[in-house]
Amino acid sequence: MALDGLLLHQLQKEINTYLPAKLLKIQQISDAELLFTLRTQKGNQKLMISLHSVYNRIHFTQQSYTTMETPGNFTMLLRKLIDGGIIRSCKQLGLDRILHMIVEARNEMGDIHSYHFYIELMGKYANLVLVGEDNRIIDALKRIPPFENNRRTILPGAQFTLPAPHKDKQNPYQHGPFLKEESLTKQFHGFSPLLSKEVQYRMHQGEEFDDIMQKIAASDTLYISDIKDQMYFHCIPLTHLEGTYRTYLLMKGMDILFYHKEEKVRIKQQSGDLFKAVRKELHKNTSKLPKLEASLEEAMDCEKYREYGDLLFAYMHTIEKTAQITLPSFENEAMVTIPIDMRYDLKQNANRYYQKYHKFKRAQNILSEQICLCKQEIEYFETLEIQLEQASMQDAMEIREELSKQNYIKPLKTRIRKKKKQELPHFETFQFDDITIYVGKNNLQNDYVTWKLARKQDTWLHVKDLHGSHVIITTDHPDEATLRNAAMLAAWYSQGRYSSSVPVNYCLVRQLKKIPGNKGSLVSLSNYKTIYIDPDANYIQKLHDEHLAK
Incomplete structure (x- = not known):
């Protein structure tokens, strides 16, 4: 709104x-x-x-x-x-x-x-x-030439004029008679449709218009109602809407409300090339995988070509060359039909089948490796896509650095500056008395919090079978509340953000093993347990407000 x-x-x-x-x-x-x-x-x-x-x-x-x-x-x-x-x-x-x-x-x-x-x-x-x-x-900031707006020109040197006022509207703090049943947006200055509905609802409940206006004038609080992933807000409670609302001091509420909304817009504006590069690679590999699997399936059926060669060599002196030759199999005497290339004699056809057999035999290992690599690429870029969708601006910059180092995108041109000490990844830190929770939101951050920041006796969490963040609790025996807070963060910063009863695995850091040769931050784990959590946007916001280290 x-x-x-x-x-x-x-x-x-x-x-x-x-x-x-x-x-x-x-x-x-x-x-x-x-x-x-x-x-x-x-x-x-x-x-x-x-x-x-x-x-x-x-x-x-x-x-x-x-x-x-x-x-x-x-x-x-x-x-x-x-x-x-x-x-x-x-x-x-x-x-x-x-x-x-x-x-x-x-x-x-x-x-x-x-x-x-x-x-x-x-x-x-x-x-x-x-x-x-x-x-x-x-x-x-935005120039408006005459051909765009003949009533108001905004150009250097032009005489400044204000937008035309609505003369038929009243000041709600100093007003005359008005129609309570009609939209207040048409009768008063300063009203939005949302506030108009709220004030009319309150008047139907028996409140006086002037009393409501005094509450608005005296308010230093922002009330935010969350309904179906939409946020509605004003400086009085929106009682005509169902559900609960959050309250903040006015400036803090505006700051929190809009930061995450507009952050997504800024990321899309400044990271459009990242989304494009990731989705291009994802499309390339998802298109490539079924072709590789079809080729492997064909290669796995190569024994028939060796049999064709054996049969042709065994019978070539007793048969005539035709487009198709049917001969009994050596193994079970079943009849085998062999296609013949009429451009070549039977010996050459047999040799060509041997060559095809050896080619497909070699291809089996190569194709298996390529399929494995292709699946890894798909998993890697699916992870990056999820990370970009949930990224802050700094997270997106680190993903840009990761992709440019692997030559998936060109590095941004920047002014030449003196080399600074390399900055640490910008992971999130939550403080709970003497216990700290670290959250990595991209591959650089995940690697850092898991392998450089965490101790062997710390607790590690990650959603089960989904792409998500590495979360560290700085203790080996977290209490139930701390464990659930960490699991909530792991579920929220994952592919399961909008699911329910999301399984989150947890174990000690010493029970992790980094998977060699894989892009991203994949690990294998042993002796782990699982906790189930329902991601809650309001609770995540509460954790950010009360426990996020600045």
């Missing part, structure tokens, strides 16, 4: 409590996302501004984002003009999804200039426009 004007109003009020703030750093996360680092009286804060067509929003964030090494022209312009400036104010235009920030910054001559920053969070029309003191546009 989209951010509405009333929720944005609550966010804007909280942002204002941190102002004035010095703009320390301007970074770009993606084509539609900016990250401002601010120094405020309450400490440093990171302000996320997303102009994504679906996930457009503004809030403070505690997440670690991978920023673009070479940002776009608009970001470079912002750095030139307002980096180091002071954000003086942040106002909402009525209850529209538009924020107006005023930033003061010094130019190269040391003179102070005021810049107007318009953040328009209106779905597919979301934009960020920088305007000068003369109300002329300096530039925008």
Whole structure:
């Protein structure tokens, strides 16, 4: 669901409590996302501004984002003009999804200039426009020429105009008579269809409209309802929806809610070539396997060619050459029909059958090896596909490194830099009092946590017969709660994420053996036990909120 004007109003009020703030750093996360680092009286804060067509929003964030090494022209312009400036104010235009920030910054001559920053969070029309003191546009994240919109041009040098307001709507905090049965989105500013349904539901339950609005105005909490893999949210509980809801402080809730949603979009945008390469190799090998198996089946039937040769040599002086010759078998005297190539005499036909026999005999071992390798490739790329679908941006970068080292993809061109000390894989760490749980989410991480980080007496977990993560518990005797938490993580970060009663094997690390010659992080295990777990998205989120080491 989209951010509405009333929720944005609550966010804007909280942002204002941190102002004035010095703009320390301007970074770009993606084509539609900016990250401002601010120094405020309450400490440093990171302000996320997303102009994504679906996930457009503004809030403070505690997440670690991978920023673009070479940002776009608009970001470079912002750095030139307002980096180091002071954000003086942040106002909402009525209850529209538009924020107006005023930033003061010094130019190269040391003179102070005021810049107007318009953040328009209106779905597919979301934009960020920088305007000068003369109300002329300096530039925008998304330029809009006249032929695209004849009512509003967004180009450098053009006069800035706001989107046309809805004059027939009322302010819900200062309103006259209205129709309770009609959609509130048509009668009031700031309402989304979801909030309209909630307020009407509450009014049917006997609540007064003004009382509901006061609850919205006083809220500093975000309520998130999870229904059928969809998340609905607002700053009051959505009581018209069935099920339970999670609660967070407003900014933290926005941060958690959108981070994982938009992370998937960023990964798809920046890792599309990885998905393409993995699926290409997967398709190539799945197409190749039945052909190899058919060839092996034919090769395994090679004894008949040796028999054809033997029979032709034995009877060649007593038979005439025809297109087909039928002779009694040496073994059981059953009649054997032998195709004859009329271009050659019987001796040459016999030799050709011997050659075919020896060729297929040699091919049996080669084809068996190729089938084994092909199956390994399929398993490897199926694992990578699952890992990419569940990857964070950092996980995807490590998968890119893994594929480029094996020449499946070309390495990305980067600026030449001084060599840094090689970074460790970015596995996840969960802390439970004096016990730690490590989770590897790709092959590099799995190898690291299992073979370099874990001790021989630690406990290792992995889903049974499915692709998934290596999970380590730093003890040989985990209690029931810790074991179930680790099993939950192993099931969630696996191919069985959306299944029920997922079997998870566990044993000590010393009972593992790395399978030599295999790509990926395959292991064999002995003396293991199995626990069954139902993956739960809400419980996983709780583990991340309360136990994930930052």
